[in-house]
Amino acid sequence: MEIPNTWAPMLVSSVRDAVLYQENLLKSETLRDRADYEEHLLQLIQFLEFITSEYKDVESEVGIPLEKLL
Known part of the structure; x- marks a missing residue:
């Protein structure tokens, strides 16, 4: 699947x-x-x-450093 930059x-x-939400939900x-929520997290x-590693490949084209997104 090709995601536009x-x-x-x-x-x-x-x-x-979503990760942050699920972490807080577990609290x-x-x-x-x-168990279901832990598996989902x-x-x-x-x-x-996975997507952060893929993002690094297009980071220069996108123009937004990954560190700003995380």
């Missing part, structure tokens, strides 16, 4: 926000079945690692 920063920041005392973290 203009969308790449939005993709990285969106997944980063909630209202969750009953933490693990998959999000792996996805974030």
